Amino acid sequence: MRSLLAAILSLFLPPRGTHRAPGVPVFPPASPYVPPRRARPCPADVVLADGLPLVRPYLAVWEREREARDRGRLQRERRRAAVLATLGQDYVPAEAAA
Secondary structure (H helix, E strand, C coil): CHHHHHHHHHHHCCCCHHHCCCCCCCCCCCCCCCCCCCCCCCCCCCCCCCCCCCCCHHHHHHHHHHHHHHHHHHHHHHHHHHHHHHCCCCCCCHHHHC
């Protein structure tokens, strides 16, 4: 069992330092034909947002909650106006009265 495990590990793991041939690097050097990447010049105040979403998630959630709150408020206003109309009273919302 030990020799089978050692054989499998020797296939996938690099040899230990004492068994390496002298002067042979573990990883070959990078190809000299590949030009080095140049950094794009950009001012310090520019934010590169290529991979970022256009609208932040917390802003979208806030707008959704605000719209739901406004819909509920308008529904209550309509119900209140309907109840008061059955009693013969006019109802003017507080925003319109101001």
